[in-house]
Amino acid sequence: MEGGGSMLARIYADIRWFLGQIGEQFVENGLLNSAAALTYTTLFAVVPLMTVGYVILSVLPAFSGVSEQIQNFVFDNFVPESSALIQDTLNDFASQARGLTLAGVAFLIITAFLMLVTMEQAFNRIWQVTQPRRGLPRFLVYWGVLTCGPPLLAAGLLISSYLISLPLVSDIDAFGLRETLLGFVPVLFSVAGFTILYYAMPNCHVPFRHALVGGVLTMLLFEGAKWVFAEVVSNSSMALIYGTFAAVPLFLTWIYLVWALILASAIFVRTLALERGETESDGEPLLVKAARVLNLLYQAHMRGEAVTDAQITKVVNLTREERRVVFGVLEQMNLLSHTDQKEHALGRNLKSVTLWDLYQRLPGGLEPDLIVTTDDLGRLCVPLKDFVDFGADHLSKSLDELFAGPAGDPA
CATH class of the missing domain: 1.10.10.10 (Winged helix-like DNA-binding domain superfamily/Winged helix DNA-binding domain)
Structure with a gap:
């Protein structure tokens, strides 16, 4: 019994130390301020990212006509309810942006890159990396994020559409399971996206298993936050106060919450690699x-x-x-x-x-x-x-x- 008690005491001490490290790093790194900065840059980068996505998909014949499906998929699965107005407004902005001159397009791409720079700075601060990527490696990482995201999302939607057409899936639908199975698609996208983010964004080595655990944790927090946020919004008087403009502060609040969760999970991933000796000076x-x-x-x-x-x-x-x-x-x-x-x-x-x-x-x-x-x-x-x-x-x-x-x- 004494051996079991000492083991429980060690486990409790390790959990307490681990949670203490997460809280300490959250405060030390000023991650709420980082989340606010990322919210601000995201607000300016959403339209450029959508525009870049449109352009990339338009030059890929296999993905013609998928843009609207991607929009609906993202807003239905990754943004809480009451986002229809925001979606329509962003769509109008992006449609107008497609008619910009070369200089205007360059400005939009630079805006999107600035969001990625802010993101990399926040991640490097968490991993205590003082030297960011420079030159070609930085450009390739950023360009990969901008150019690979839309085609991968489109490919996922096409795969989902293909699966729906299969006889086996049609038979499953007879038991009412098709919607349940397809509901895992956004979950898998979330895990994959967050895992890649934690693995590739810091300019240091991150064990893939740690990034994967962080991706799963962020997905769980993300889904829980989405449900809580939707419940709070549906029972609040925000619409009575702001009217049709209520979607704007709600959208900003949601983006801020998402970035706070992403950065908190990044601290979790970083702490997984720490030894207790790394926090206690000799x-x-x-x-x-x-x-x-x-x-x-x-x-x-x-x-x-x-x-x-x-x-x-x-x-x-x-x-x-x-x-x-x-x-x-x-x-x-x-x-x-x-x-x-x-x-x-x-x-x-x-x-x-x-x-x-x-x-x-x-x-x-x-x-x-x-x-x-x-x-x-x-x-x-x-x-x-x-x-x-x-x-x-x-x-x-x-x-x-x-x-x-x-x-x-x-x-």
Whole structure:
């Protein structure tokens, strides 16, 4: 019984820690403000996104005439009731936008890209990524979101229409199950869309299983929020106050709620990858932790390899705040770069970089009692202890000299 009690206590402690981390990160990252910013940019990007969708589908003969079906599908399944006015208005805007000049179309595409930039910034903040995508990789991700979404949605609708026409599905309809089965189509789209969002948008490696769990969680929250929102709206006096304009504040409120749920689930996905040690500092100086990270990058560089987040976590005990500070300093000094595979690599030669250079840029000091924990770095211990005892001259050795040879190998 005592073993079972201790297990329950550990489970309770883990759940409490996990939920505490989610709440703490939600406040630290200011996600309500991020949701508001995304709501604002979404409002301006809805028409451009619809226009881009129209244009893409119009050049694909197989999807001719599917645009209206997609509209009805989205508004029926992903937006609460009372959205007919918003749908008609957006449709009018998008129809007019199709007659714009080349400069006008470019402006609409830029507006849609700005929404994706804001989204990427919010996700990178959650995953503590200080270096966003640049150049071609960023363009390809954004363009993929804009160009692949409408055809995939259209393909899903065509598949649904095809399934309805099958004799087997017609037989199922005799038992009243067809509508139930087809009702899972928007659910699957939601899970797939949210999973891709969590997996691809942050500029770092996200385990696919974590993204999938986040996609399922977001879908459940999304469906629950849609039902609650529809119930609240149907029992509110909003229509009496705003009249025909009631759809506008309701639509904005719904977009804000959706973004808040998406960002909260993103924190959930991020927390799945955290270890408890990543939130509890061991007191080791930041200079030592930065040296550990650089040593890991240096040894991998000598083997012609890159380093994953998991490898860094295994060797260096960094809290979220310590990781933000250390990675930020290393990136400012061009000592840390990121590959297209979302791994980490050494940014430049370490022969011209000394411990003193790192010490000047990192906050905190050097406690003599804590330097004993650096035995795995071998040659680093001596100059650190000499620095504490005798002064800055003993930090003049280059990092390349300190890490070279078996003494610096973390393995």
